[in-house]
Amino acid sequence: MRIGVVSDTHDRYEAIAEAVRRLQEQEVELILHCGDIESVAAVEAFRPVPTYFVFGNWDRRRKELAAAIKQIGGVSYETFGVLEVCGKRIAWLHSHERRHLRQLEAADYFDYLFYGHTHIREQHRTGRTLVANPGALFRAHPKTCIVVDLRSGEIKPLIIQPPDKGSPEATEAWPSLERDTIVAQLPLILPAPASGVSPSTASSLLPPSSDPRPSP
Numbered sequence: 579m580r581i582g583v584v585s586d587t588h589d590r591y592e593a594i595a596e597a598v599r600r601l602q603e604q605e606v607e608l609i610l611h612c613g614d615i616e617s618v619a620a621v622e623a624f625r626p627v628p629t630y631f632v633f634g635n636w637d638r639r640r641k642e643l644a645a646a647i648k649q650i651g652g653v654s655y656e657t658f659g660v661l662e663v664c665g666k667r668i669a670w671l672h673s674h675e676r677r678h679l680r681q682l683e684a685a686d687y688f689d690y691l692f693y694g695h696t697h698i699r700e701q702h703r704t705g706r707t708l709v710a711n712p713g714a715l716f717r718a719h720p721k722t723c724i725v726v727d728l729r730s731g732e733i734k735p736l737i738i739q740p741p742d743k744g745s746p747e748a749t750e751a752w753p754s755l756e757r758d759t760i761v762a763q764l765p766l767i768l769p770a771p772a773s774g775v776s777p778s779t780a781s782s783l784l785p786p787s788s789d790p791r792p793s794p
Contacts, residue, residue, distance in 0.1 A: 580606045581609065
């Protein structure tokens, strides 16, 4: 199974549209967003693919964003999200509060930990955990996201070159996806702190003030 990971989209609709199109070409079955969404319009751009979001430091209108995410069939989390997919434990966050990233990385519990905020693509391994930043779709050269094959472990970067706003590609309607069919075929995907992370374990990873539950 392949998943897409994006971050720091910062309301750049054309870049998001191109990233989603490219991720669809790679046959990803879900997308993780590592924060800094900014607007409801940016959320709408992810409608074609089931997407799970966390909030970043620029996501200041969180109630509106959470409502928009729910409207497109997505899921939103506050500080960090946790999923279990294909037997892999996955966490993702924005990382503007660095201690959260350090604590999740040091837990030696997750197979994958994705983060954003720096606008710089990188990856490294800490113990059992592969830590990766997909890069950004705003103020990044080049603009990037990544595709992760959870069965093979391959991480493939995609360079995103959004079309000019005046070009036909920029205004062309997106092809629709059979979302219900895709969701029905997904492996077990549970929101945090489920999917192998007990409430006591999840709460021990971050300070008591942090809330890993999905936003309403």
